[in-house]
Amino acid sequence: MARRVAITGLGTISALGCGVPALLDAMATGRCGIGPISSIPTDRLSVPIAAEIRDFDPAAHFDRRQRLMLDRAAQLALIATREALAAIDLAAIDPTRCAVVLAASFGHATLDASYHALYADHARRLPPMTVPRAMPSAAASHVAMEWGLHGPCFSVASACASSAHAIGLAAQMIRAGQVDLAICGGSDASICLGYLKAWEALRVLSGDACRPFSRDRSGLVIGEAAGILVLEAEDRAMARGATLHGALLGFGMGADAGDLTAPSAAGAARAIGAALADAGLAPSAVDYVNAHGTATRLNDSTETAALHAVFGGHARRLAVSSSKSMHGHCLNAAGGLEAVVTALALREGLLPPTLGFRAADPECDLDCVPNAARRQPIGIALSNSFAFGGLNAVLALGRAE
Amino acid sequence: MSAVFPADPRIGEILDIVAQETEVARAALLPDATLDGLGIPSLDLTHALFAIETHFDVEIPVVADQQGAEFITVGALVAHILATLDRAAAASPAFPPDLPAQTPPT
Numbered sequence: 001m002a003r004r005v006a007i008t009g010l011g012t013i014s015a016l017g018c019g020v021p022a023l024l025d026a027m028a029t030g031r032c033g034i035g036p037i038s039s040i041p042t043d044r045l046s047v048p049i050a051a052e053i054r055d056f057d058p059a060a061h062f063d064r065r066q067r068l069m070l071d072r073a074a075q076l077a078l079i080a081t082r083e084a085l086a087a088i089d090l091a092a093i094d095p096t097r098c099a100v101v102l103a104a105s106f107g108h109a110t111l112d113a114s115y116h117a118l119y120a121d122h123a124r125r126l127p128p129m130t131v132p133r134a135m136p137s138a139a140a141s142h143v144a145m146e147w148g149l150h151g152p153c154f155s156v157a158s159a160c161a162s163s164a165h166a167i168g169l170a171a172q173m174i175r176a177g178q179v180d181l182a183i184c185g186g187s188d189a190s191i192c193l194g195y196l197k198a199w200e201a202l203r204v205l206s207g208d209a210c211r212p213f214s215r216d217r218s219g220l221v222i223g224e225a226a227g228i229l230v231l232e233a234e235d236r237a238m239a240r241g242a243t244l245h246g247a248l249l250g251f252g253m254g255a256d257a258g259d260l261t262a263p264s265a266a267g268a269a270r271a272i273g274a275a276l277a278d279a280g281l282a283p284s285a286v287d288y289v290n291a292h293g294t295a296t297r298l299n300d301s302t303e304t305a306a307l308h309a310v311f312g313g314h315a316r317r318l319a320v321s322s323s324k325s326m327h328g329h330c331l332n333a334a335g336g337l338e339a340v341v342t343a344l345a346l347r348e349g350l351l352p353p354t355l356g357f358r359a360a361d362p363e364c365d366l367d368c369v370p371n372a373a374r375r376q377p378i379g380i381a382l383s384n385s386f387a388f389g390g391l392n393a394v395l396a397l398g399r400a401e
Numbered sequence: 402m403s404a405v406f407p408a409d410p411r412i413g414e415i416l417d418i419v420a421q422e423t424e425v426a427r428a429a430l431l432p433d434a435t436l437d438g439l440g441i442p443s444l445d446l447t448h449a450l451f452a453i454e455t456h457f458d459v460e461i462p463v464v465a466d467q468q469g470a471e472f473i474t475v476g477a478l479v480a481h482i483l484a485t486l487d488r489a490a491a492a493s494p495a496f497p498p499d500l501p502a503q504t505p506p507t
Binding site for chain 1: 424444445447448450451454455458460
């Protein structure tokens with residue numbers, strides 16, 4: 001029988017603050033992290049809002065030499081991992097049986113600065129750490145190095161589902177007995193001019209707020225974040241007296257194989273169904289879904305159709321909220337941050353709200369926990385990630401037993 | 402190999418940059434001192450060479466010392482940089498080595 005996978009560590013940094021307590025506070029009070037961009041000049045941006053990590057001083061976390069090596073994406077991953085591992089005695093675990101599986105996230109700021117220096121300033125040379133800072137596997141390497149972990153370590157690329165795929169793969173490695181502990185999730189430092197201009201070109205960004213499932217929803221808001229889970233074989237975690245935050249029960253994934261950007265209800269439904277089947281759960285067992293919920297017109301109606309297809313009449317009893325309305329769409333980090341949110345929703349019996357909801361949309365006929373958090377004990381929850389390219393990943397989470 | 406550097410103002414500038422980038426005491430940067438002995442990892446040396454290239458606005462070519470490392474001693478490092486600066490000055494007298502360097506944003 002497959003081993004159960006326990007969640008023994010949670011870590012995060014986002015526009016909602018540094019650390020799980022700040023995230024929980026935002027979930028409970030419905031605090032929104034979206035606002036005017038302050039970390040870069042906005043004069044060339046048509047959409048100058050984002051869910052930005054404010055008051056972030058890298059020097060408070062990393063010395064000068066470390067900062068030379070670390071793009072912001074890797075910095076965020078390390079900060080969240082430090083929190084997730086704070087209560088875990090790694091000395092008790094064989095380091096060759098500890099995995100690191102993170103979302104593949106470019107060092108956008110490093111690349112942006114290098115191209116600006118080269119093309120705009122006509123610099124004759126670029127900083128020597130440009131390549132190792134920018135490489136999408138850098139964050140995973142830095143995590144392995146900081147804790148001396150020698151097990152499998154790699155990064156997963158599936159656009160906005162990257163973190164969810166990373167968590168799902170890590171859980172499978174634990175189930176298979178390949179490793180005893182896995183640090184998984186991801187980070188993305190997306191607030192830089194080149195990347196934001198590229199997103200503007202897609203014409204999917206909202207100019208004012210993220211309003212998932214609302215009839216007047218106007219698009220997504222980019223965020224930056226890291227969300228990290230520590231997964232362990234539950235029997236081993238219990239044997240060493242670990243704190244259990246919850247359990248990773250199932251993982252479903254698949255491809256639309258249709259359109260590069262337009263989502264597919266059938267593809268999303270297949271991934272949701274696969275996660276339930278993997279967890280051995282009936283649809284009626286699910287209490288809450290942390291939706292992909294980007295607040296684009298097409299995503300939210302398509303996701304609603306997928307939920308109706310899988311859950312039938314139970315879809316009307318489900319609570320389905322999009323925490324992106326608070327922390328923005330954190331892209332490669334989204335699945336990691338939202339898995340942390342979902343684990344906290346289960347642990348605390350606290351459903352995060354969908355902020356910015358103003359009017360019901362018949363195409364999004366779900367209970368989206370509008371505008372105010374809800375205290376409600378729940379047993380099973382899903383976290384949906386549906387990425388560009390039609391890459392879908394769904395995680396099924398439960399409470400610690 | 403001599404135990405003291407010759408009098409050349411460029412050497413002081415080079416050593417100041419090496420000390421800053423490697424966090425090794427300036428007084429320890431003697432001609433015979435080995436980079437290994439000073440505990441300077443290759444990565445720090447790479448940062449120092451980048452800063453020196455930026456400061457003097459020259460390209461410092463990659464060389465391998467006879468033992469395989471790029472430079473064994475501080476003296477060899479300084480000699481290679483001075484030779485590069487001399488060649489650059491001879492090749493393009495219109496662009497003196499103290500031309501303000503362009504520093505990429507970090």
